[in-house]
Amino acid sequence: MSTQELPKHVGIIMDGNGRWAKKRGLPRSAGHAAGAAVFKNIVRYCSKIGIQHLTVYAFSTENWKRPQNEVLTLMKLFKQYLSDALTNFLDENIRVRFLGDETAFDPRLRELIDETVEVSKNRTGMVLNIALNYGGRSEILNAVRLLARDVQNGVLLPEQIGEEAFSQKLDTAGQPDPDLIIRPSGEKRTSNFLLWQSAYAEYVFMDILWPDFKPKDLDRALELYAARNRRFGGI
Ligand code: IPE
Ligand code: IPE
Ligand code: MG
16 A cells, blocks of 8 residues: 555544443453554554554543443553553654643553553654544534633634634644544444544444454555545535
């Protein structure tokens, strides 16, 4: 695939862990553990093939609605993943950023998040955005608040609020919009993922469950993307 056909920014909604576990008669937590392993593998693969920005949806602002034990399992997995990332793959040239509101997390998870960002901030390879306690609507509201404050402080005129100024207040500030968004699990909806940024993203919905997702499935999504005709409203 030529680099021109390769998306600069790929988003993945990592969905289907629960159904994967259910199919095997396992607890949902087993599905999340299997999903976390796939996440690690796919991140490495994306970096290897030259994706410049990868955004993965790991926990939405709505996922707090789940039973407390499931939320706790997920928080534990995030901690495990991050401490493992900090000790084991420091050699990988991946820069990690987080999208979402981390203030809702416990101190240990916040510490790990901050440490991961700090340790990887000068890396020059792929940017990995992990969306944790992320919701597109909440991100947009936050941007509105920041802009309103600038106007209130007299450093911005309402007329100066354009798409660029707005984008700069989002968690993805400075990064290109996603070109391709992949959702495995068979669901065909955005579930509040990158609402503003996905205005012209190409969506690929796949029937596979996330814990079964392999590099070849990513290749398949990239092929589908490469065959699309993106017009951005033109002809
Ligand atoms: C995705 O898998 C993981 C998170 C949302 C945290 P699910 O847990 O949503 O799996 P299904 O959709 O119930 O199968
Ligand atoms: C979207 O999956 C969020 C993540 C993958 C983190 P959900 O499983 O929460 O989405 P819905 O509830 O099916 O829309
Ligand atoms: Mg789901």
